[in-house]
Amino acid sequence: MAENEICSHIDALEAIKAPKRHECEECVKVGARWVHLRTCQQCGATLCCDDSPNRHATQHAHASGHPVIASAEPGERWLYCYPDDAFAAY
Secondary structure, rough: OOOOOOOHHHHOOOOOOOOOOOHHHHHHHHHOOOOOOOEEOOOEEEEEEEOOOOOHHHHHHHHHHEEEEEEEEOOOOOEEOOOEEEEOOO
């Protein structure tokens, strides 16, 4: 992939899914804490980042095959594609 080229997974997104709630859905279930949040761009699940103890966003991406997340943090506007290890601002 060329330096300025957007990966096909990110390029295929029609709209950016925003978080429904500002909390990790899985951490809430188990009473855990999170550091930052990410929203799956396929199903809309909002889950914790890799700096969080449970790394639910990455677990979700690997288990579901959903390739792209967006930062759910206020003021951050970026996407990340797991299969292509690619970032893109929006």
